[in-house]
Amino acid sequence: MDFAFGPEDETFRGEARAWLAEHLPGEYTRGGWERELGAAGWIGLGWSEDGYGNRTASLTQQVVWAEEYARAKAPARTGHIGEKLLAPTLIAHGTPEQKARFLPPVARGEELxxxxxxxxxxxxxxxxxxxxxxxxxxxxxxxxxxxxxxxxxxxxxxxxxxxxxxxxxxxxxxxxxxxxxxxxxxxxxxxxxxxxxxxxxxxxxxxxxxxxxxxxxxxxGNGWRVAMSLLGFERGVSTLAQQIGFARELGQVIETAVATGAADDPVVRDRLVEAWARLRTMRWNALRTLGGSRTAEPGAPSVAKLLWGRWHQELGELAMRVRGAGAAVGPVDWSPREPYRIDAFQHLFLFSRADTVYGGSDEIQRTIIAERVLGLPKEPRG
CATH class of the missing domain: 2.40.110.10 (Butyryl-CoA Dehydrogenase, subunit A, domain 2)
Structure with a gap:
């Protein structure tokens, strides 16, 4: 499949961009923002079931919305677990009664x-x-x-x-x-x-x-099958939106490297170029995976997780390197009334230490690829 954005997608992009520009200046509570999204029909794009409050959107339009949301620096979602994980699982495995009870409140942003x-x-x-x-x-x-x-x-x-x-x-x-x-x-x-x-x-x-x-x-007794199905939904369109945020972080690291003179170091320059190239590769891989069958090969989510987890962790390390010694100290406006404050780069470095663990550790992802894709013997279990 040729994954490309057509005229209808660009019209949809304009609608999404305009709505975000109009509504983001408002003051919302975290739950209030979810209800605002739900009232406008932006929750549940592409759900295959009708009558649950979501608007129709093609796969490419789902990507468009995710990218525009990330570019607009919209608030972190509190409803994404219900929308991106529970809802597709109910659509695939739930009873009509379960769908009717739980999908509409998720689509309205009312239940987290x-x-x-x-x-x-x-x-x-x-x-x-x-x-x-x-x-x-x-x-x-x-x-x-x-x-x-x-x-x-x-x-x-x-x-x-x-x-x-x-x-x-x-x-x-x-x-x-x-x-x-x-x-x-x-x-x-x-x-x-x-x-x-x-x-x-x-x-x-x-x-x-x-x-x-x-x-x-x-x-x-069928929980394992349902649970594994859910994990397959965990890394889909949202991966592309995640990469928009990664690109923003990389841009900030590059700007800092230039400002501090760290970019004069050929080793640092090489790492910056490599980070940019690997991020582009992740995007193409994600588009290729989405552009094929929605039931992609078993190892596709594991490959994606291995790529972005290690990449993001190394970006955090690179952010510390380009900052130099200043990366080890707190903000200059530190106050004893706020004893724990860190800047964006420090947060990137500290949080990304977990990227290769949460959502399935690298070791588990490699085992999945080895056993389910390459057909290697299963690892002995005690």
């Missing part, structure tokens, strides 16, 4: 979601999940701990991978449950303070939390 996958001891190795869900009449009682749960402190719902068959092991006997977060005494959220000083990640503790039986997606 978080992802209950990783646990202590079961992060990249997701099959080691120990959280349990025990059937209790017409509901399940969920007990266990999740970690690195993005935006759990703001979410009203969590899709949870839990073990519904206690005698099962590994990827067998797991189920994908939709769990309400507003259950005082049964659901506790503890923010995790990071190196950057922020705490968008959380620990979540479930102590007999209730999930209704009709809110099991894909049927009991």
């Amino acid at each position: 979601w978080c992802q209950g996958y990783s646990e202590p001891g079961a992060g990249s190795d997701l099959a080691g999940v120990r959280t349990t869900a025990v059937r209790d009449g017409d509901s399940y009682r969920v007990t266990g701990q999740k970690i690195w749960t993005s935006l759990a402190h703001e979410a009203g719902w969590c899709f949870v991978l839990a073990r519904t068959r206690p005698e099962s092991a590994r990827h067998h006997g797991l189920s994908f449950l939709l769990v309400p977060m507003d259950q005082p005494g049964r659901v506790e959220v503890r923010p995790i303070r990071q190196l950057t000083g922020t705490s968008e990640f959380n620990e979540v503790f479930f102590d007999g939390a209730v999930a209704r039986a009709e809110h099991v997606v894909g049927g009991e």
Whole structure:
């Protein structure tokens, strides 16, 4: 498939750009911005189901919207987990009743979601999940701990991978449950303070939390299949928008290198050129993947993750190098009333240390490519 933008896409681009220019100067709460997007029909572009409040958009128009949103430096989304992960999963595996209940509020920006996958001891190795869900009449009682749960402190719902068959092991006997977060005494959220000083990640503790039986997606015991399907949706059109942000960061690093004289060093110049070339390669690879079948080869998401994770981490290291010794100290207007303040480059460096771990570590991505793409023998498991 020739992935190119046509006249209709450029008309769509103009509409998106104009809407963003008109609405971004406004003052919004985080939830208010989601509702503003939903009211204008910008949530759920390209959903294959009709009647859930989203506008029709081709794949190229979805890319256009993602790119324009990134270029406009619009606020970080709080609803992206519901829109980009839960919604496609429900469309693929949910019942008509589940779709009718959960998709419209996501499309309107009214219900926020978080992802209950990783646990202590079961992060990249997701099959080691120990959280349990025990059937209790017409509901399940969920007990266990999740970690690195993005935006759990703001979410009203969590899709949870839990073990519904206690005698099962590994990827067998797991189920994908939709769990309400507003259950005082049964659901506790503890923010995790990071190196950057922020705490968008959380620990979540479930102590007999209730999930209704009709809110099991894909049927009991089929959670692994549903969970793996969701991970395939995690890296799609949003990858291209992510690269717009990467390009902006790279531009700032280049400007700083020139201003500080670091660009006079041939080694630094070589690394800057290499970073630019690798970013272009990532874009072409993403366009090629999207331009083919939507059910791309199994290793495509893993290849993309390996490319951008290592690249972004190395950009953070390069940002520190071009800043020189000043990269090791805080802002010049530091105040004891704000004891933890870092600038944009320091944030880039510190946060990117996790890029090769979260979302599936590099080791796991290489194993997926080796086993599912290259057909190499599976790694022995203890």
